[in-house]
Amino acid sequence: MSRVTRFARCVFVPRYHVENLPAGSVVYDVSSYAEPPHCELSPMWVHGGVPVPGAPGETSDTVEGVWQGLKVIRGQTAPRYFRGPGAKRGGKPSGHRFGTRLLGVVEARRLIYVPTYEWVIENRTSPEQIRAFIDAAFAGVTQHFHDVGDNGDPNDATQPLAQAAVLVRYLNRKCAERAAAG
Template sequence: MPVHVASRRRTTLHRDFPGALILDVTSRAAEPWVRLSPFYPHGGIPVPGHPDRTSQSVEGVWQALKVFATEPEDFTKLGVTTMKGIKRTVRRLGPPLGHRLDGRLLGYEEARRALYLPAYRWMLDHRAADLVGELRDLAGRRTVVLLDYTTNGDVADLSAPLSHAALVARRVGEP
């Protein structure tokens, strides 16, 4: 059975997915599913382009390499273990110029492909493989719905943030 992705804010989940196992995989989820959140501090996550650095979380990689007109990369974000205070926001710093990799600024889609996807995939395969396997087993027996704040699973769709739950669902469906 496929794994579905739905908004955490959706109010019709039980009607739309009768009998489904509904699992929140956001930073507000309960154990063990919170470990699928990109904010979760697994530790030891390789930072693309920086062989000497690791991050506590996938979100730490994403935020650390973001560059703003008024602020360069912020490698302190790699060490955040609280799942709070990790975001570097447009409201505070203005629009980002991109993400720096190997001395050059990447556009948003390129950064998703070169930074976020490899970091998140590494985390799934090396820090949460047990949960991916459990989801695979569960999905073989019943409908599973993963909750996230966004449901955009298309890396090229820049109109909405990328859903990590969609990445999990895709990974669960792979051999």
């Protein structure tokens, strides 16, 4: 007979909906405006040594640096964004460079942004912080995560993807893996 382990879900909530959550809800701001240690989950946070997908041997200081540095604007990437704190890059992008390929935004999220952000979670953020989120879920606590973005759908190319949604998918996947391991 298999044992079923239940856990509460981690939930992405757009920032403008935080005030509509039930009283007593556990809410985490994981934007660059958050208090430590949660601000360290922001793609703007300088972690250093972040591998740049599609560019073997290249590293960035931030997830945002990877995203902006590989963005192609007027035919050019901007590797200077790999250094220093995360910053937005102006201009209309034609895609993101992944090796020799030019990717559209949805494919770039799948091949560049999500793997880079998850690499940082696994290799640069506090394992205790991630474990605490997962332990709380197993204790039955539904946790709501938000940042400055409102788009939780990586397939919606009309607006930037909220990294809190990527974090939530990662946490829920780790909870499911822990539950399956029994």
